[in-house]
Amino acid sequence: MSALHKAEALIWGIPGGIHPAERKELSNRTPIQPAPLPKRLTLPLNQHIGAPAEPVVTVGERVLKGQLIAAATGFVSVPVHAPTSGTVSFIGSQPYPHVSGMLAPAIVIDSDGQDKWIELTPCADYRHLENSALVELIRQAGISGLGGAGFPTAVKLNARPTQKIHTLIINGTECEPYISADDLLMRERANELISGIDILVQLIQPDQVLIGIEDNKPEAIAAVRHALAERSYQLKVFPTKYPSGGEKQLIQILTGVEVPSGGLPADIGMLCQNVGTCVAIHNAVIHGKPLISRITTLTGEALARPMNVEVLLGTPVGELLEFAGLDRGKLNRLIMGGPMMGFTLPDFAVPVIKTTNCLLASTTAELPPPPPAMPCIRCGECAEACPASLLPQQLHFFAIGQEHEQLKAHNLFDCIECGACAYVCPSSIPLVQYYRAAKGEIRDLEQKQLKAEQSKQRFELRQERLRRAEEQKEAERQARAAKAAQAKAAQAQGSPAAANGDTAAAKPAGLSDEQKKLKIEASMAQVALKKAEKQLATHASPELQAQVDELRSAAAIAQQALDTAMTANPPAPTAAPVADDGALKKAKIDAAMLRAQVRKLEKLEAPSDEQQSELQQLRSQLEAAEKLLASLEAQAPAPAASQPGSPGASTCRQTGCRRWRTEKSQDRRCHAACPSAQAGKT
Ligand code: SF4
Ligand code: SF4
Structure with missing residues (x-):
């Protein structure tokens, strides 16, 4: 680390906050216990924020403890490892810890009881590793944030590769009532915690490291202070208040700097990691052990022996609670997480996952059901309690009215769902539930809008492509038609040179130069008019209509000029064609081709205007061609x-x-x- 400095242990305040009964004494009086090895473990493929992992084992396959069983898919994802040795007995939908009671894809392992490790590859000498190799090591160990959010740690370490992280913040706050997992971890594994911080420091080279712990954890504070030894990391102890452990709130308490609305700590050069995550990083790098277990608090008055356990991921919640002496008769509500931000578990079969920091088995007296919600009395207590300086009552009204724009304008997404507002609300309004639902609706809607916008863009691009192709085809068709008309007219006059495409020879015979010029101009005006009319039919617009009107007048004028010139000076009759054998053959072919074209058009059931006009033209040409043929045949010698x-x-x-x-x-x-x-x- 470049220049870690010991600054004065200043702390700052945050707005709002509450002081609910802590109840941590229920579980923090005994050391961390190892949880019993379960017979069957269920490993959901999505225990983190991001894409689910993809199984790399098959049913019936034998696996060792620590073996990769599901690989990360995509950048924001983490792999899953076998927490014990055994056999893969099932891959598919299994109970998942979620308030809805939903199922989710998982790998089930039947334990063989041997708990046999794979061969580990420790890297105690990590200081010689490239940063990318160190981050990859953390990623391959399947580490995601153990504080509750579950964001992949390697992704967080790479959040702003080009931006300097000047402050590393270690979160040992654990502000939520009942939970004492981080407290016990800091007390018993302070050296591993500091080792994990050393690895992070090696990676990001911050200017300062701040470790934040609330003052209700004196043993943890003492242990961390002792483990720090001569390091210059700052240990900052501050008064207990809920929710000081929120990432943005802790940053504000320790540095006095606010993370901007909608922003990330990395935007202001800071990175926050939970103490449990730091210990997991130590285990991964120093011992080569992937994340297969965690410290979880088992608490609540329905348990005879509340405690903290080191539990294998995938252990069924029911088995753990039995281990802690669950009295099912007393149990009223089983919560995963704490009483403020946790959620009720509908099923004992769900497994412990990477984010399970607490299981609260509460009695009715302990967490009574909330009274029925009453209308808001606009007392403003919720706003007083909000640590994010929001207006919870306004958000509540906007959420009821589904006023999404107003919700966004009032920074709904800055709400950390801490529940402080609902805790103080005298009307017992379940405010957080409204915010969660509104956030879900807005995200869904934005996803739909994004998809609709993408579809619209694809449609418009396709239309534009088709229009251009159609225009090009039409231009080519008109060019061909004009050329063919010229050639046929020339052929009708018996000019082989013109029929071969010699435009000079294709000039109409017997016309004066002026008449020829007028004829060409009239023809070009007609072509331009037809093209514009076609475009108007496809894409009607005032501009195109005006253009068509203009071209129509121009074509009429050109035709009138030609008619006048022809009437005033009729063209001289053309010389009779020479009745040689080649000319006769040519005349026969031309007549035959014209007949075929006429027949083809006559067969059309519903010819367009354009086709009818073409038919008329071809008939005239055929008549001329047949006259020419008859004339040549009359001159030809007898067969x-x-x-x-x-x-x-x-x-x-x-x-x-x-x-x-x-x-x-x-x-x-x-x-x-x-x-x-x-x-x-x-
Ligand atoms: S605390 Fe409850 S009753 Fe009071 S303003 Fe907020 S929502 Fe309304
Ligand atoms: S739940 Fe949201 S609105 Fe309510 S106090 Fe917490 S941050 Fe504020």
């Missing part, structure tokens, strides 16, 4: 008699060709030498 050796020679039904045909090819493809072969099947 030669059938050649010997070609008994099947006959006239092609399509082209009138009388040569190079056989009976077989009558209805098939022409002979290769037949000019109609260019048009395919005739």
Whole structure:
């Protein structure tokens, strides 16, 4: 660590807070006990915040204590390890510790009673490791925050890779009534705690380390102070008040700095870790042991022997409570967690998981059912108690009215659900339940809105893509049609050069230069008008409509100019085509092709306007082509008699060709030498 300094042990206050009966004496008078090895352990795949782990074992497989049984999936996830040796007996839905009583995917291990470890790979000399290797070691040990939230520790250590963490805060507050797991851990494992802090310091190189402990834990304070020895980490002891252990609240108490609304401690260069997490880091790095057990408080007046136990993850809650002498007759409510932030367990079969810091088996006298909720009397006591300086009564009204925008504007998401407001409310309104429900609704809605927005964007992009493709196709089609019309017009005039695409030769014969220019202009105006009309039909808009009107006027003017020029100076008749054999063949092919196109369009049941107009045009062209053909045939010499050796020679039904045909090819493809072969099947 660069320059750890011993600053004066200043502390600051937080707004609000309450002083409920602590009741920690129930469980903190005896040392930590090892919990008995259960016959069957249930390991949920999601004991942390983030993506569930993925099983890497199969049913029937034998596993050793500490063996990886489910691998992390994704960045925010942690693996799961076998807490004891035995056989995987089931993989699937099992009871999960949740207020709803829901099931969740889990791996069940039947213990073999041997509790045999895998071979461990300790790394006592961690100071030579790269930071990334050290973080990976912590990640592979399956460590998530043991203070209650369960956020993957390796992710938290990487939260702001480019931002300097100048203050490391160690949370030994444990402010919630009844719970004494961290207290006992600090008393009995202070050296491991400091070793875990040393590892964190090696990783993040903070300027200062602050260890915060409430003054109701004198033995823990003494043990930590002793374990600190010559280290310059600051131990800060402060008065007991609930909820001083909230991450943001503790930071404010120890540094006087507030984490901004909606922000993280990393935003202000701070990182907070629970004392239990630090011990887990020590075990993972120094001993190579993954997280397979934790310290859990067993407390409540329904237990004959309240205590703290070191329990294997996956141990059924019912077995643990029996170990602590549960009197089921006295039990009124079983809570996982403390009385302020915990939740009622519907089932004894649920297992202990990484975040289970307490099991509270309470009697009716101890935690009586709350009286029926009464209307809010606007006394303001909830606001006085709120450590986040919120307006709980306002949040309550907005939550009832599902006024999500108002809830967000009043910083609902800064609520840490500590329950201080509900604790002081004279109307016994279960305020926190309203906040939890409202948060869930808002998150759901935001997820739906996000999905809808993504779908809308995908739809709009697709529409745009289709529109562009359609426009391009239309432009290409018009270009082809214009070219074909020019070529056909030229062919109708018997100009082979024009038919071959020679545009210079394709100029209409007999027209003056001025007439040709006007004709081209009229044609181009028509093309532009049709294109704009098509676009208007697809995407009607005032701008497009105005453009179409303008183009229509321009086309009418161009056509009128052409008509006037043609009337004033009719074109000279074109010279009769030369009746050579090639011209005759060409005329026959052209006529046949036009006939085929006309037939094809005539077969359409419901032709569009455009197709009808094309049909008209083709009919005119066909008429001209047939006239030309008749004229050429009249000039052609009489057909030669059938050649010997070609008994099947006959006239092609399509082209009138009388040569190079056989009976077989009558209805098939022409002979290769037949000019109609260019048009395919005739
Ligand atoms: S404490 Fe209860 S009754 Fe008083 S203002 Fe808050 S919600 Fe209303
Ligand atoms: S539960 Fe939320 S609103 Fe109520 S006191 Fe705690 S932080 Fe404030």
